[in-house]
Amino acid sequence: MQLAEITTGAVETFLRGKRSGENTKKSLLEMVILEQQGLSSEIEKEMALADLFGEIIEKNYLQFRKAEKLTPSLPKDRDNLKIKIQEDFGLGNADLEAWSALYYRYMAPLSTNVEDLAAAAGVVPQQFRRRINSGLAFVVDHLRRMERQAMDKRPQVNPNLPIPDYSHLIAVQSYVDKLNTAINQPDGAFMVSLEGLGGIGKTALARAFVSAPLTEEKWKRILWVSARQEYLSNFGTIQSLSGNAATLDDVTARLADQLGVSHLASKNIPDRLEGLQAALNMEPTLVVVDNLESVEEYEQLIPALAKLNGQTRFLITTRKTLRQFPFVFCIPLGELNNRDAFELVSSETHRLGKPGIVNQETFDQLYELVGGIPLAIKLVAAQVMIRPLEQIISGFRQAKAGMDNLYRxxxxxxxxxxxxxxxxxxxxxxxxxxxxxxxxxxxxxxxxxxxxxxxxxxxxxxxxxxxxxxxxxxxxxxxxxxxxxxxxxxxxxxxxxxxxxx
Known part of the structure; x- marks a missing residue:
């Protein structure tokens, strides 16, 4: 995530959710500092982030108390809590007051509202609230510094991989878990296919999976060959793509180039495959073939790739199922449910600069038409920036205003x-x-x-x-x-x- 997305609002939303037990949006779970811990599930990331906040806030609070020659300890009961707050706010140290206010509002085991905390501190609630805001700003500064260091330590970007066309993915954890089991485990399948309707998120899921810390740690090399011939922009126009693999010859030539054995491209297919197998067997390799259905001889390509397995595993994305091949582990992707689809459209409209423009009631009408296909939802988010809702609904029903290109x-x-x-x-x-x-x-x-x-x-x-x-x-x-x-x-x-x- 971007450093600018680490805000006081995001931090307080997380802290408030943990304190109240409410299920709030947790955008901070996308931070690199959590990815680098090898955490895969949202629950694991939440626990790790809660521990991190506790460490930052408690450590700084106790350090400031020690600097003021106060006992660096946490309260044992409610009476002791009031005494410590009085001590913290009795010295005129604004930084100590900020860490104290933040700790007692969100981290202390004894939950207390702002009014009671302000009374204990001897200040008005507005003043106590300002100190909480200052504490949140301190936490944001700490997080941004930690995130920047984590970003700097990330490995160099793999030149074989396409640029992600998403800011974050929604409701994909169950699929990521299946991919981890199928590909990253020693007894997993050597060929896995992500299958589903166009626009349902197969490429985005594959891209996110190969960039996950567990996957990068497991595979020394990750290759990516795309057979996509065109894409639909967020504004409903079909854009052609050039230079992508369209035949068995193209796919194997691309693999040879990424493996550093481009001279194999001049050989016939059998000899080329033999050379590729030798190159692939040198170290563990994960190969992604994206948009397989666009490859003319895909029914010949799959058995040809299967012969290369050795230390190599393959991840395929396709609109056409590969269930006819007994060695392929198939993962079908379904559409988003209403709640997750609404989260996606809200995220997209926020990214485009108009947060809240689509409410739940409005979206319910659209969901009846478009369901939970992410590509269609992103198109809706872009269209709602410039068109009234009635026109968008009419566009879907009459195949107009960019929706005809979506259907095509x-x-x-x-x-x-x-x-x-x-x-x-x-x-x-x-x-x-x-x-x-x-x-x-x-x-x-x-x-x-x-x-x-x-x-x-x-x-x-x-x-x-x-x-x-x-x-x-x-x-x-x-x-x-x-x-x-x-x-x-x-x-x-x-x-x-x-x-x-x-």
Missing amino acids: YLYWEAWQLLAENTRHLMLSFLASDPEGEDLEFIHLMSGLGDQFYPALQELHQFSLLEISGDVHKPRYRLHRLTITFLQTDILKVWGGEDASQP
């Missing part, structure tokens, strides 16, 4: 490749319960007879199907955004276009 980016390729029966099955979900239906109902509703299961399998293959419930009573549904997309007229427009010209 997410669904064009899949729609062109789906069999006619699969398209028919997709459209039949329009009459289903948004929370999902059982298999028997969907089968009957589709009218596809014996062709139902192949169509259902193809929807699953393209990550267009969400399955919830358990193995005894699974429920099937499409993403909310997919339903909204199917309700627009854009399919009529696409029907009149040359399928080869997206």
Whole structure:
């Protein structure tokens, strides 16, 4: 996180939350000083940060008491607490008063409100509050210095990795835990795929995972090959990307270059793969292939990469499932729930300079249309800066005002490749319960007879199907955004276009 994000407000929000037990936003958990401790879960980071605050505040408070020739000890009971506050505020030392006020307000085992603390100190509550603010400023200064030192100690940025396109990620810890188990553990899988609809956050999750301290410590080399051909900007325009891998030849040539054996690019594929295997076996390596579905011969690429495993493990991001390969450990990504999606849109509008512009009631209307696809939520946050809510909702429903490009980016390729029966099955979900239906109902509703299961399998293959419930009573549904997309007229427009010209 940026040093400017370490503020008195953020510190007090955390301290107040720990004191009251409330579940408040904890932006400070993104600090590098916590990352470098190898902590993975939010609970571990909270505990470590609480300990750090306790150490900073108690240490400075006792040091200032000692400097004033007061006993450097903490109170044992409420009466002793009042005596010590009187001592602290009776010497005219503003710094001691600041550390004292902060300690007794947020750190002392005996919880006491500002009014009672002010009375014990012999000052008005406003004066005591000012001392708390001064103490918070001291803590911020300490934290910023520690964070700057931690940043300076971070290893050099890996030139193979793309620049992160996020400030922080929301609701990803369960996926990070799965990746740690699957990739960073000795008995993990040698090939893992992050699978899901376009825009659901596969690339961002992979980027965050490879930069995590546990991953950087485990793997001596981390390589990244991107097959992404285009991206959707936050303002709804599709931007083309050049120079990315589009074929098996491209992917293996990129790997050779990052391994420092670029001469292998001139060899045929079998010889090149043999050379890559020798180079990869020299030290533990993690290889990321991003946007696999854009590689023309991806069905040949996966077995080819599998032969290179040795000391190497592979992390793949793809819109198309790799379940057909028995050696691939698949991790499907789901959409954000309403609460997490609202946190994301709030974070984005704050980043764009208009915090609070979207309230929960307003967002509830949008969530019914777009669901929890992070790419769509970021587009909403950017659009709400310049358009009224009604126009944004209309844009989603009528595929206008940049939303047509969103649909094209997410669904064009899949729609062109789906069999006619699969398209028919997709459209039949329009009459289903948004929370999902059982298999028997969907089968009957589709009218596809014996062709139902192949169509259902193809929807699953393209990550267009969400399955919830358990193995005894699974429920099937499409993403909310997919339903909204199917309700627009854009399919009529696409029907009149040359399928080869997206």
